[in-house]
Amino acid sequence: MKTKTLRKDKVNIITLGCSKNMVDSEVLSGQLMANEIDVVHENKKKDHNIVIVNTCGFIDKAKEESINTILDQVELKRKGKLDKVYVTGCLSERYKQNLETEIPEVDAFFGTMELPLVLKQFEADYKAELVGERLLSTPKHYAYLKISEGCNRTCSFCAIPLMRGQHVSKPIEQLVEEAKGLVRKGVKEVMLIAQELTYYGLDIYKKRDLPRLMHALADVEGLEWIRLHYAYPHKFPLEILDVMKERPNICNYLDMPLQHASDNMLKAMKRQITQRDMEELIDQIRTKIPDICLRTTLITGFPGETRQDVEDVKSFLEKHRFERVGIFTYSHEEGTSAYELEDTLSSEEKEARAQEIMEVQQEISYEKNQEKLGKTFKVIVDKKEAGRYIGRTEFDSVEVDNEVIIQSAKPLKPGEFVQVKISKAYDYDLEGEVVTTA
Missing domain, CATH: 3.40.50.12160 (Methylthiotransferase, N-terminal domain)
Structure with a gap:
């Protein structure tokens, strides 16, 4: 041009x-x-x-x-x-x-x-x-794999369907080829992403087919970690857990945004699920995979949210003790059904509520990290920063979760797997020493 x-x-x-x-x-x-x-x-x-x-x-x-x-x-x-x-x-x-x-x-x-x-x-x-060919913007040892586009859900707060359209799954064969291409570039870990993972396959295979995709990707030689992000809790296909348990290269990690814990808010958000439904699902997940890392995302400040609703969220976190939690403050978006509701809370009050909830989670995270002291974990090395190596366990995704500060007597390379014995634990991070290569 x-x-x-x-x-x-x-x-x-x-x-x-x-x-x-x-x-x-x-x-x-x-x-x-x-x-x-x-x-x-x-x-x-x-x-x-x-x-x-x-x-x-x-x-x-x-x-x-x-x-x-x-x-x-x-x-x-x-x-x-x-x-x-x-x-x-x-x-x-x-x-x-x-x-x-x-x-x-x-x-x-x-x-x-x-x-x-x-x-x-x-x-x-x-x-x-060139379908699947990409110039990676991530370090070459990990990449995101988008398995579908768009979303058919009608959550009242979300404008994503307005911007991304209806759900469209990519064929399994195409995704397997993409994964193989990523491995050829040096990728060892892929994070499966979509607006809604559990909806995968309904449009092209007429059933929820994420378990079959997981099996197919787990067969890709050289792919050491497969991680699941953005799984909707309503009609959650429990077969996912069977595959996770069966295939060692699928991380015991599940990112399942719940958005709230109060039944009033869940109904107003049009989440198609109740607190009791969520509790039963969490119990099923933890029973099948006791050492799973559960990550969730919450929204605070939705129109009509009361102090009791905030207390419900805090009690819910204290009861179920998620390993990872992220919080957004509600944003009043044109075109969504929630836009018709009056957005009465100030941004300061929304932030204050988010901080209040995160203080509960911070304590939970600290306690869970303390439980890891003296234990050894497989860790992927992400980078060297300020003279220290930084990595992650299978229970941590990139950027949003905990990191492991690695002490090593020998040089390490990004993408290398090592066994690290944890010697220090903080609110959100761990520190330990390499005991042997993984």
């Missing part, structure tokens, strides 16, 4: 938001590379002349970050440091017309499913034969 300069185009992709967005950016990068276009992720050298901002539109904070990032890039273009600025992703999908009016300096806006149109800006063709 023609630009203001004579130098060869170099594209920098800035990714905001979730891991699903990251995969989209990696796929876009792979397509650009296949068309002989120089592309990088989050370029620190600043020797690029074109920027693509892959935006998030999930909640207010994410939208604000996306808009600020776009404005920063537009300012660089105004100063002559960039030739082109393109915007894609969820924010662009949802607010394209508004953005075109408010930020006309952007050269083009694209939705979440318009990859071929993005490529046309570079006089590049979408290459169908």
Whole structure:
């Protein structure tokens, strides 16, 4: 494509938001590379002349970050440091017309499913034969594997279906080939992601087929860890646990966002489940896999939330003692059914409630970490930072969970597995020494 300069185009992709967005950016990068276009992720050298901002539109904070990032890039273009600025992703999908009016300096806006149109800006063709080929933005030893797109759920707070559309599963054969390709690149751990993992297969196989996919991926040689993210609790397919128990390379880890624990809030959120249902499911999961790591996500400050609802969440956490918990404050999103409700709580009160709940979880996390003292765990080395090696156990996912500070007498490499004996335990992290290679 023609630009203001004579130098060869170099594209920098800035990714905001979730891991699903990251995969989209990696796929876009792979397509650009296949068309002989120089592309990088989050370029620190600043020797690029074109920027693509892959935006998030999930909640207010994410939208604000996306808009600020776009404005920063537009300012660089105004100063002559960039030739082109393109915007894609969820924010662009949802607010394209508004953005075109408010930020006309952007050269083009694209939705979440318009990859071929993005490529046309570079006089590049979408290459169908490259399905699964990606330029990884993660360290080469782990990657995210998106098994489906979109969501059919109708949670009252969530705008994802407005931005990502209805649920569409990828065929098992395609996902296996993607996984094999990732292993060839050096990947040892994949994190299965989707808006809703347990819905997998209903559209193309007419049944919930995540267990069969798990078996197929577990057969991929060289794939040492497979991790499950974003499993919806309603109609949870318990066969998942049988596969987890049977296949050693599937981590004893389950990310199951519950969003709340009060029946009043669960009903208002249209979660299709009660507190008792969730408790029964948790009991079934822990009975089948006693040493499983359960991660959940909660929302505080939903319209109508009372002090009693907050107390219900705290009691629920104290009773079920999740290994990992994340909290969002409610964001009032246009187009969702909850938008019709009055958002009465201030952002300060929402944050205060979130902090109150996390203080309960912090104590639980500390106590659970103390139980690990003197025990030895298989740990994957992620990086070396400030002279120390940092890694994770099978009970910890990337960025959102605990880390292990590793003491080692010999040099270690990212992606290497080692056995680490835990000598210190903190609220959210562990520390230990390598006893032997895994």
